[in-house]
Amino acid sequence: MTDYRVRMSDRFLEAAIMGAIEAYCHGDGFQTEIETIGPIWGHRRFKGDEQIIFLERLAVSLSAERDTDSVTPKAEATALMAEVMDRLAPELTLLGDFHSHPYKDLDEVNRNKGFEFSDGDFNSFLADDDLWKRNLDGPVMMVITMCKLNRVHETGGKMIRYNVWQFDLGQYRFWINVCIGFLDGDGQRQHTGNKRSSVWLDLDSRFFNLSGDRVGS
Structure with missing residues (x-):
């Protein structure tokens, strides 16, 4: 099986956090703590048996049908954004999409294993014919889960698994x-x-040094 290393631009990570936290705190004007979704653009390259995927941009889909435990984008809106991005940044490829999982508190996240993809997430991902046609080398799905904390402590980023990272921002x-x-x-x-x-979700690459990994002469 191919190994995948996934990197994110600062611009991408900021947009993902902004989209998730706005949907969580302010929702759509009718309810808060709702999911959001949007397409991801980037590029990939191959290094031996490893595929390196760079996530560069994302867009929050404003026309998606959003609820507390589901979100459904409009195919026409995704196609429109793809055409626009083809003109703005033709060097980028539509790789997949992101969506959010909002939870009230940490207990609810732990009880529901909230940072994992659900069966419904996987079923939708596998059934997305347009996404698979665009990405013969493998489409990307990302989930950003968030909850509100009772207390705020000094923390740093933490790798839960190779494919899962945890971090705090204020009380979230x-x-x-x-x-x-x-x-x-x-x-x-x-x-x-x-x-x-x-x-391997390579979020901390700027501060992570492999043993024996020298540069220069």
Whole structure:
């Protein structure tokens, strides 16, 4: 199986956090703590058996039908944004989408394993024909989970699994989980899953030094 290393631009990470926290705190004017969704653009390259995926941009889909435990984008809106981005940044590829999982508190996240993809997430991902046609090398799905904390402590980023990162921002806690799709030997759509994933979410690459990894002479 291919190994995947996923990196994010600062611009991408900021937009993901902004989209999730606005939907959580202010919702759509009728209810708060709702999910949000949007397309992801970036590029990829291959290094031996490893596929390196760079997530560069995302857009929050304002026309999506959003609720506390579900979100459904309009296909026409995604197609429109894809055409616009083709003109603004033709060097980027529509790789997949992100969505958020909002929870009231940490107990609710832990009780529901909230930072994991749900069965419904996986089913929708595997059934998205347009996304798979655009990404023969594997579409991307990302979830950003958040909840409100009772207390605020000094914390740093924390890798929960290779494919899951946790971090705090003010009184909110966030988790990012990434999944990559691929075709098996029979040509059937599969995904890297939640646990024992072949995805390495490389969020802290600027501060992480591999043993023996020298530069220069």
